[in-house]
């Protein structure tokens with residue numbers, strides 16, 4: 001039995017004796033890890049290597065009962081709490097220093113009901129876990145673009161990807177959720193039961209409780225889709241982006257095209273002389289008939305003179321993991337993000353200028369296209385409020401060594417500032433770093449006050465504070 005020195009919710013240090021810790025351990029079906037235990041370092045390591053925090057206790061939950069026990073223990077001892085789903089969030093709130101980490105990553109079950117077109121997903125499942133299960137039946141729901149991301153965190157912030165123009169945000173496809181609230185109770189939230197809580201968890205970013213089961217609506221997708229990449233050199237960026245901004249206005253909801261601007265990785269379909277040079281990549285996925293997809297994507301090839309293209313019919317699951325090699329865990333990541341409703345000539349000039357000073361081969365700026373159905377849902381239907389966002393722009397600073405931090409962070413901040421005049425002022429909560437507390441109001445936007453009321457009702461002492469935090473009203 002090892003005693004534990006912990007941080008409480010007010011940042012003070014407290015000591016729990018070994019018996020108290022062992023009493024919690026004895027109540028769990030999963031395991032309890034302390035700093036000297038095997039597996040501790042693995043459990044506290046998350047996607048962004050910039051985050052290096054040491055919880056005093058990690059509860060590795062394997063079921064709802066473990067989550068309830070951990071929440072009750074944290075509340076009774078007034079502990080600082082972190083909640084980990086897939087561990088991908090850039091801000092690193094999945095881990096805490098000195099507190100109790102509630103680790104859901106072992107709860108990975110995905111059950112599909114192909115007749116009712118529903119998926120029941122536990123909070124440790126990744127996008128890849130869910131896509132593999134749903135695609136076995138030719139079904140899917142909108143998720144993000146990197147298969148190792150957690151379904152839980154992505155959903156609670158809104159969630160968007162290749163299917164969002166056709167089927168809405170991830171939260172628009174959430175039918176029901178099981179939630180363990182700060183008082184340790186398990187409640188169901190859907191349009192009929194606890195409807196206000198259901199509204200809040202669809203964009204409230206994990207502030208209101210721990211979701212232990214997500215029930216999603218599914219749609220027929222693929223299983224093969226027409227998708228791929230078209231690569232243009234930097235000197236054609238202005239024309240390509242201008243044509244792109246015009247093209248997306250009249251585009252079908254079946255088609256989604258993102259822009260990724262970076263130094264070209266050594267992709268086999270690119271001539272060697274392009275490797276390492278700045279490029280503008282159009283990444284396209286058509287969620288309908290593959291033949292129609294080919295026709296819909298064809299105009300993108302005439303925006304300029306591409307230096308390479310890799311387009312074709314492939315399994316949807318393959319496309320969903322196409323960007324994984326560029327987004328592996330273990331690198332240092334610092335992001336800044338803007339929401340944009342359009343892409344003007346001045347905005348294009350500003351972004352192209354930033355590409356001339358990329359500080360590392362892994363840094364990139366992308367425009368994630370949303371719009372379509374996601375923008376036709378009424379603004380107050382869910383807590384996710386940025387229905388007018390056409391482009392979620394992410395300045396993705398990424399490098400390997402701590403010694404590169406200063407230069408990389410400076411470039412990211414500068415690129416962000418240069419785009420501020422063209423942005424809405426809103427930001428996608430899931431793309432925010434830990435230091436952006438001054439943007440929390442902008443992230444929740446017009447939903448903020450209603451969320452504060454919900455926070456007071458469901459978590460008045462702010463037990464769930466390690467997130468883009470909503471202070472109780």
Ligand SMILES: Cc1cc2nc3c(=O)[nH]c(=O)nc-3n(C[C@H](O)[C@H](O)[C@H](O)COP(=O)(O)OP(=O)(O)OC[C@H]3O[C@@H](n4cnc5c(N)ncnc54)[C@H](O)[C@@H]3O)c2cc1C
Nearest residue numbers: 085086087088089093123144145150153154159160206211
């Ligand atoms: C490489 C990469 C690509 C991405 N691409 C996209 C994309 O295409 N589209 C998109 O929408 N987003 C994208 N994101 C952002 C992503 O949605 C967020 O990082 C999200 O928070 C990840 O969820 P997670 O469960 O993996 O993270 P975690 O770090 O485990 O969790 C994030 C936060 O959510 C809360 N949380 C987690 N699980 C629960 C739960 N069960 N109950 C209550 N609260 C919980 C906690 O506060 C936690 O701090 C991307 C992120 C990365 C790193």
